[in-house]
Amino acid sequence: MRLVLVVVVLWLWGLPKALAQSEDWLVLPTAADGDGAWMQPTVGKVSRELRKQGVGVWSSGQATIRFEQRGSAPPSVIAQSAMEDWVALSQDAVRQLSKGEYSTALRQLEEAQALSSTALDVLNRDPKQARMVLDTCLYMVRALLDAANKPAAEAQARTCVRMVPDTQPTRYMHPPTVAILYDEASQPGPAHTSTLSVESEPSECALRINGVLVGNTPFEMTDLYAGEYRAQVECDPSAPNRVHRVRVATGKTNLFVVDRFDRAVRTTSILHLAYQDTPDARQRARDAREFARVLPAAAVLLASVPEEGTLELRLIRGTQRDSSFARIPTTTSGPTTEDVIDATATLLANECTDFTVPEPATLDCATGLARAPAQPEAGKNRGGQVRPPRGQFVSGLTLASVGAASLLAGYSLLGVRSAAGNDWVADPGSLDAHGKWLNMGTGLIVTGAAGSAMLVTAMPLVLPYKSKTPWWGWLSGGLGIGLTAAAIAVGVTANPKPAQSCSINALVNAEPCVSRAKQTDLAILLGVTAAPLLTIPLVYLFRKGDKKLEAELSPSIRVNRSGGALGVQGVF
Known part of the structure; x- marks a missing residue:
């Protein structure tokens, strides 16, 4: 039964990760500066309706x-009072160092460094302040040496x-021992x-690393310590630009910034x-795909007001050239719920419709011009079921095919x-017969568990989106519970463990080992078959609007010669 326990733990570990692979959509408003009263209510209404559709x-x-x-x-913001506190802490720490109060000085310097670390892109913009940050950092070097x-x-x-x-630091403010350590740390x-x-688009833009102006793009900074750096590309020097937190690893790390x-x-x-100018x-599609790449998101729903009283919702998916869109009436407080329902149904059906005219007009998604409405397909339910994105669906179908084949191979190995x-x-x-029997047991467990x-991983990728758990999902869960009960029953009623280890060669009687293995092998296969069946209803129960589950669980297992223990820990 320990092996069944391990399989269950692997399933519990893999299910949250599999669910996390089903990436969410992003509702992204676009507008001119100062024209955003409609954004918050629109995002809320559209997001709620999409969640209702699964x-x-x-x-x-x-x-x-x-x-x-x-x-x-955005660039960091530091209050004047915080700046004054930082200066005061640094100065008082130096006084404590001169008195030999190393613990007090270290505590004050740690506070000062914690403050400066959160606002390097602001503090280091001014060369004098950058030198102050460096001097304060080196005061801690002195305190540690004195300690x-x-x-x-x-x-x-x-x-x-x-x-x-x-x-460069203010040399005369630091003893030679500190200066030597700093110079050694600075050398390649x-x-x-x-x-x-x-690199940037356009090039020849000012580049700041941790707030310090280091040159113009394209620029390559070498001999760095691994860690986080804050990069700002500023093609317009009149105002600080956004801060890119770059995790620099050993070797070469690349960053490309589009100023626009x-x-x-x-x-x-x-x-x-x-x-500033209507793109x-x-x-806009390129910008939407950049958001999808960074988050990541399976699709981005761009919301804009091209003209007063009209809201356009345009769905951008991956590299898809044409995008579905819907135009509906709106006000400064957002569109009505009924109009949002019409719009989301159109988008989920990959269609383009204008609902701002007296009679909704079907549009050509490539040109935006009106076209004759297509006849609805028999049995098509616009709002009840949506297939996952093509790439995700194909990946899941491939994974499911390989998994099913592997699970069937496990049953073949049973015979x-x-x-x-x-x-x-x-x-x-017979050593050959004994070795073959042992190896078959390992193969059965590996192929069955892997399948x-x-x-389990494939289920969230291939199952269609639905507003509620379908009847066949509950049926699958019932079958999974039945197989789980059968696996437990077979395992509990299995013959007792033989007195001698079954891995010992030349046993006088191999019947107890073989008889027990037939029962435990069947229990294992029943258990691993139950896991994907149980996953189906769980996918629909946990597939909600938030990116992650409210409970993040991490199972743990401890096994030794005398027994084992299964535990689940996490945040609830």
Whole structure:
């Protein structure tokens, strides 16, 4: 039964990850600066209706946080009072150092560095302030040296080099021991061989790393320590641009920044695009795909007001050339719920319709011109079922096919191992028969468990979106529960474990080993077959609008010779 327990743990571990592969949509408003009263209510109404149709949707707050983490964020803002506190902490720490109060000085310097680390892109823009940041960082090196902690002082010197690149400290303010450590940390060496290459569109734009002006794009910065750096590409030097947090790893890290996109992105109040000039459809589609790449999102629903009283919802999917769209009436408080229902039904059916005219007009998605409405397909339900995106569906179907084949192979090995066991019983002294029987057991478990895991992973990718769990989903869950009960029953009623280990050669009587293995093998296969069947209703229960489940679970297992333990831990 331990093996059944392991299979169940693998299923519990894989299910949340499989569900997470079903990427959500993003509702993204686009407008001119200062014209955004309609955005919040529109995003809320459209998102709610999509969720009712079984489509996962990024919440605006979650999308903003994720984009600022993985894409770009607004420049930091630091209050004058915080600046004054930072200066006061640094100065008082130096006084504490002169008194020999190392613990107090270290505490104050840690507070000062924590503050400066959150606003490097602002503090380091001014060369004098950048030098102050570096000097404060080096005060901690001095405190650590005075406390006889040289390894920590060396690590701190490397941190100082990374925090304030291409800047020299105020030499006379630091003792020679500190200056030596800083100079050693600044020299090229095996500890810092990373490279950051930054290109931009257009090129020849000012580049700032952690707020320090280092050159113009394209620019390659070498001999860096691995870690996080803040890059800003500023084609317009009159105002700070968005901050790209780049995780520089060992080797070369590349960053490409499109200035036009950076200037259009807004992550305050609500995630949206604000254009100074009305962009063409292709440009907006490129911007939408960039959001989809960063988050990621399976599709982006662009919401715009092309003219007063009209809301256009345009669905952008992957590299698809033509996009479905719907035009509906709207006000400053957003569209009505009835109009949103019509629009989402059109988008989910991959159609283009104008609902702003007295009689809804079917449009050609490529040209936007009116066309004769197509006859509805027999049995087609516009709002009840939506197939996942093509790429996701094909990937899931491939995974399910391989998984089903692997699971069937496990059942085939069940019969083959049974025959091998009978051969071993007939000739207990045969090493070949014994070895074949043992190897078949390993193959049965691996193929069965692997097939089950692939089927579990494939379910969220291939199952159609529905507003509620379908009847066949509950039927599948019932069959899964039945197979689970059967697996437990077979395992519990299996013959007792033989007194001698079944891996010992030349057993006098192999019948107890073979008889018990036939029962436990069947129990394992029944258990792994139940897992994908149980997954189907769970996919529909957990497939909601939020990007992640409210409960994040991580199963754990501990097994030894005397027994085992299964646990589940996480955030609820």
